[in-house]
Amino acid sequence: MKSVGIVNAQKSVFDTPIQLACGITLPRYELVYETYGQLNADKSNAILVCHALSGNHHLAGKYSEADKAPGWWDSMIGPGKPVDTNRFFVIGVNNLGGCHGSTGPSSINPEIGKPFGSTFPLVLVRDWVETQARLADLLGIEKFAAVMGGSLGGMQALRWTVAYPERVRHALVIAAAPKLTAQNIAFNDVARQAILTDPEFHGGDFYEHDVVPRRGLRLARMLGHITYLSDDGMGEKFGRLLRSGEYQYGFDVEFEIESYLRYQGDKFSGSFDANTYLLMTKALDYFDPARDFDGDLSKALSRTQAGFLVVSFTTDWRFSPARSREIVKALLDAHKNVSYAEIESRHGHDAFLMEDAPYHAVMRAYLNRIDAEVNP
Amino acid sequence: MKSVGIVNAQKSVFDTPIQLACGITLPRYELVYETYGQLNADKSNAILVCHALSGNHHLAGKYSEADKAPGWWDSMIGPGKPVDTNRFFVIGVNNLGGCHGSTGPSSINPEIGKPFGSTFPLVLVRDWVETQARLADLLGIEKFAAVMGGSLGGMQALRWTVAYPERVRHALVIAAAPKLTAQNIAFNDVARQAILTDPEFHGGDFYEHDVVPRRGLRLARMLGHITYLSDDGMGEKFGRLLRSGEYQYGFDVEFEIESYLRYQGDKFSGSFDANTYLLMTKALDYFDPARDFDGDLSKALSRTQAGFLVVSFTTDWRFSPARSREIVKALLDAHKNVSYAEIESRHGHDAFLMEDAPYHAVMRAYLNRIDAEVNP
Numbered sequence: 001m002k003s004v005g006i007v008n009a010q011k012s013v014f015d016t017p018i019q020l021a022c023g024i025t026l027p028r029y030e031l032v033y034e035t036y037g038q039l040n041a042d043k044s045n046a047i048l049v050c051h052a053l054s055g056n057h058h059l060a061g062k063y064s065e066a067d068k069a070p071g072w073w074d075s076m077i078g079p080g081k082p083v084d085t086n087r088f089f090v091i092g093v094n095n096l097g098g099c100h101g102s103t104g105p106s107s108i109n110p111e112i113g114k115p116f117g118s119t120f121p122l123v124l125v126r127d128w129v130e131t132q133a134r135l136a137d138l139l140g141i142e143k144f145a146a147v148m149g150g151s152l153g154g155m156q157a158l159r160w161t162v163a164y165p166e167r168v169r170h171a172l173v174i175a176a177a178p179k180l181t182a183q184n185i186a187f188n189d190v191a192r193q194a195i196l197t198d199p200e201f202h203g204g205d206f207y208e209h210d211v212v213p214r215r216g217l218r219l220a221r222m223l224g225h226i227t228y229l230s231d232d233g234m235g236e237k238f239g240r241l242l243r244s245g246e247y248q249y250g251f252d253v254e255f256e257i258e259s260y261l262r263y264q265g266d267k268f269s270g271s272f273d274a275n276t277y278l279l280m281t282k283a284l285d286y287f288d289p290a291r292d293f294d295g296d297l298s299k300a301l302s303r304t305q306a307g308f309l310v311v312s313f314t315t316d317w318r319f320s321p322a323r324s325r326e327i328v329k330a331l332l333d334a335h336k337n338v339s340y341a342e343i344e345s346r347h348g349h350d351a352f353l354m355e356d357a358p359y360h361a362v363m364r365a366y367l368n369r370i371d372a373e374v375n376p
Numbered sequence: 377m378k379s380v381g382i383v384n385a386q387k388s389v390f391d392t393p394i395q396l397a398c399g400i401t402l403p404r405y406e407l408v409y410e411t412y413g414q415l416n417a418d419k420s421n422a423i424l425v426c427h428a429l430s431g432n433h434h435l436a437g438k439y440s441e442a443d444k445a446p447g448w449w450d451s452m453i454g455p456g457k458p459v460d461t462n463r464f465f466v467i468g469v470n471n472l473g474g475c476h477g478s479t480g481p482s483s484i485n486p487e488i489g490k491p492f493g494s495t496f497p498l499v500l501v502r503d504w505v506e507t508q509a510r511l512a513d514l515l516g517i518e519k520f521a522a523v524m525g526g527s528l529g530g531m532q533a534l535r536w537t538v539a540y541p542e543r544v545r546h547a548l549v550i551a552a553a554p555k556l557t558a559q560n561i562a563f564n565d566v567a568r569q570a571i572l573t574d575p576e577f578h579g580g581d582f583y584e585h586d587v588v589p590r591r592g593l594r595l596a597r598m599l600g601h602i603t604y605l606s607d608d609g610m611g612e613k614f615g616r617l618l619r620s621g622e623y624q625y626g627f628d629v630e631f632e633i634e635s636y637l638r639y640q641g642d643k644f645s646g647s648f649d650a651n652t653y654l655l656m657t658k659a660l661d662y663f664d665p666a667r668d669f670d671g672d673l674s675k676a677l678s679r680t681q682a683g684f685l686v687v688s689f690t691t692d693w694r695f696s697p698a699r700s701r702e703i704v705k706a707l708l709d710a711h712k713n714v715s716y717a718e719i720e721s722r723h724g725h726d727a728f729l730m731e732d733a734p735y736h737a738v739m740r741a742y743l744n745r746i747d748a749e750v751n752p
Contacts, residue, residue, distance in 0.1 A: 022625035122625045182610040182633040183602060189634045190598045193641075196627055197591045199575060215573045219595065222566045226559060234558040240664070247662060249398035249498045251572055251654065254661065257558040258565045265569075278627065285630065286623060288616070 002079045003070060004036045007061035009101060014134055021286075024121035028110075031135055032101030033057045033093040036077060037085035039141070044374040046089045046141045048132060049073065050149035050156035053224070053280045054272060056100035059092035060085075075355040082363040087371050088145060096131045097123040097279045105275030106207065116275075118204030123279055125152075125159045125287045132156075133164055145374045146367070147306075148172035150352035151319065152280065155287050158327065161304040162289050168306040170370050172363070175316055175352040177323035178297050178330070179288040184318070187227055188281040191220035195274050204275055213274045218265035220277060225264050230315035230348030290330075297330035304331075308338040309366045311359070313351035339366060378455045379446060380412045383437035385477060390510055397662075400497035404486075407511055408477030409433045409469040412453060413461035415517070420750040422465045422517045424508060425449065426525035426532035429600070429656045430648060432476035435468035436461075451731040458739040463747050464521060472507045473499040473655045481651030482583065492651075494580030499655055501531050501663045505539045508532075512543070521750045522743070523682075524548035526728035527695065528656065531663045534703065537680040538665050544682040546746050548739070551692055551728040553699035554673050554706065555664040560694070563603055564657040567596035571650050580651055589650045594641035596653060601640050606691035606724030666706075673706035680707075684714040685742045687735070689727035715742060 009032050017027045034057050039046060049059055051072075060077040062070050077083040077090055094102040097120065105120035112119075136144070147160040147168050154176030161171045180188070195201055198216030202209050226234075238257040253259045293299035308331055312324035321342045331338040341362040345351040351359070385408050393403045410433050415422060425435050427448075434447040436454050453459040453466055470478040473496065481496035488495075512520070523536040523544050530552030537547045556564070571577055574592030578585050602610075614633040629635045669675040684707055688700035697718045707714040717738040721727040727735070 022623075179616065181607060182614040182616065182631070183605075183607045185616070185631050186598075186602045186610065186633050186637055189631075189637060190595060190602065192627060193598065193638070194570065194595055197595070219566060219570055219573075222562075222569065223599065226562045226566065229559075231557060231559045234562065238558040240555065240558065240561070247398075249658075249662075251568060251658075255558070255561050255565075257562050261562055261565060262569070282625075282627075286625075 004061035029103035050153035052151035057092040099273030194219040218269040221268040298333040318349040380437035405479035415465040426529035428527035433468040475649030526550040570595040594645040597644040674709040694725040
């Protein structure tokens with residue numbers, strides 16, 4: 001399958017102050033983003049792809065031939081792929097508060113001449129939608145052919161349909177949930193406490209101490225990975241496989257699953273910003289579009305005008321199929337147009353990132369329909 | 377329901393060296409234990425109750441009238457209760473490596489005049505069985521009417537039937553598993569890494585630094601609690617209940633579930649020994665009675681002579697009913713006598729500790745049968 005090839009990120013400065021849901025106003029911020037494909041003449045073929053907790057704007061392609069890995073959704077996005085860049089103009093944005101180029105806790109706050117750190121405000125899903133809408137304005141896109149994403153990205157797509165009903169033709173909501181459960185919040189809070197109580201966190205201002213709360217971030221990521229994989233998938237891949245074939249009776253890696261988790265934790269803790277991680281988990285916790293409508297999700301979605309594709313994966317226990325079905329039911333109760341696919345998979349929550357024929361066939365079929373609507 | 381009343385712990389010294397499964401020999405150790413009820417004339421009515429990860433020998437009753445809470449299984453054990461102390465002589469032992477009086481990492485190692493700390497060996501389930509057998513010898517008990525326990529306690533009961541087939545009349549294996557899955561090990565390893573990477577752990581020798589790796593132990597316990605409760609049970613009890621009714625947009629307690637977990641973590645980290653916690657999780661990881669029998673659990677259990685009661689709880693996802701059914705199937709394949717009960721519960725893994733009429737009815741019925749055998 002062909003790739004979008006070598007890509008470049010772009011950056012835009014937004015000088016109009018934005019009042020965030022938490023009450024704080026940011027006078028100015030930058031967003032970094034990438035685009036793939038060509039915007040058509042009537043600017044009707046744009047697709048916004050929203051990222052999840054540790055994602056970013058780099059969806060597909062490579063920055064140079066030497067790059068080891070392409071963007072995080074390269075299997076989904078490219079010429080001839082389900083999100084076909086020969087037909088769609090695809091946009092990936094690093095969310096406000098991120099750590100990949102958009103203004104975030106690790107950015108220099110010009111007012112104080114040092115990183116925002118603890119002074120960076122919490123950002124909610126609705127704030128991201130607002131900043132993404134301003135980017136759309138800048139790019140001259142009045143209405144998206146689709147807004148889509150997996151996990152927290154799917155939540156942004158859902159929020160888009162409520163915040164800007166007239167600007168979203170279709171929403172593709174994948175491996176998401178209408179709000180977190182107590183258990184979801186509990187996992188997030190353990191991850192946060194790991195970071196917040198790391199002595200090198202320094203209340204969020206670790207930058208000035210020239211350290212990183214690596215231990216806390218590592219634990220958070222290890223824990224996250226457990227919830228991204230399915231019990232069965234983990235069992236098939238690792239089982240009780242021993243690193244050395246025999247019990248060593250110590251605290252070094254004994255089982256392969258320990259090696260995998262520690263490696264993932266180490267890698268992540270050396271590259272991701274701890275404050276961004278905290279902020280992303282809080283955005284997840286706070287997400288609850290029904291909250292403004294007496295807890296009635298159907299009421300919240302009654303104003304939407306988009307067509308919906310909702311996709312879940314059988315072994316996803318972070319946001320199980322039952323959670324996706326809550327969204328589907330609310331949409332049906334509101335007499336909205338919704339397609340739903342529950343994909344057989346052993347990859348748990350991570351399945352939304354994977355290349356899988358039945359999953360991609362569903363995505364391709366739905367996106368073909370959108371293509372027929374916007375590229376006549 | 378009547379309690380066993382005021383109880384006292386006893387302590388015995390074992391001077392015969394014990395070679396542990398890890399290869400290390402302990403020249404001497406102490407075990408602290410409690411007993412309830414009276415041993416009958418032919419010493420046939422003794423029940424050994426094995427404890428789980430954070431449990432101890434204090435099963436029932438109080439040490440003084442002023443005690444706020446009774447022993448951890450007071451609902452199960454006492455006069456007229458399922459494990460009826462009017463009919464059985466019940467023994468609770470703090471496991472070797474524990475932190476409630478038996479020799480463990482926080483005990484003074486007489487050879488060096490300071491706590492064992494990092495020098496304390498890893499102890500496996502089979503080692504506990506060995507030390508418990510020596511305690512039985514001391515008490516003159518040749519054969520237990522029953523060995524029983526929940527979770528890691530159930531694993532000890534299972535190991536007893538393999539290690540000493542002729543010394544166990546019945547085994548009650550509750551909310552247990554024949555071995556951990558990759559996911560179980562993964563959760564344990566995150567908990568261990570939280571402790572091991574806490575700067576105040578000092579490689580296990582924190583005692584001499586007059587500190588405690590409280591942050592790590594707190595995280596380990598918070599994480600543990602998530603796996604002890606069911607998703608549904610947590611949802612019913614906490615849901616998305618907010619501490620203050622409104623979003624506060626900060627990292628203090630926002631949701632009630634956060635308050636619960638942090639409270640549990642704080643309480644535990646102030647009272648439990650970090651090295652014991654590590655050791656207990658490793659004993660869980662290593663438990664795998666089928667390992668000596670080419671991975672064939674049925675073969676491992678073929679030598680057992682006990683009658684078995686296996687109990688699981690529907691919403692337990694730490695050791696799910698499917699894991700208990702593996703034990704049952706292996707026993708049936710080995711033509712053993714086994715009763716199995718899958719109890720409807722919304723309390724997850726914690727259900728084994730709770731007072732619940734159907735659960736207690738099953739336990740009572742099975743124990744009545746044992747009573748009829750040993751107290752004619």
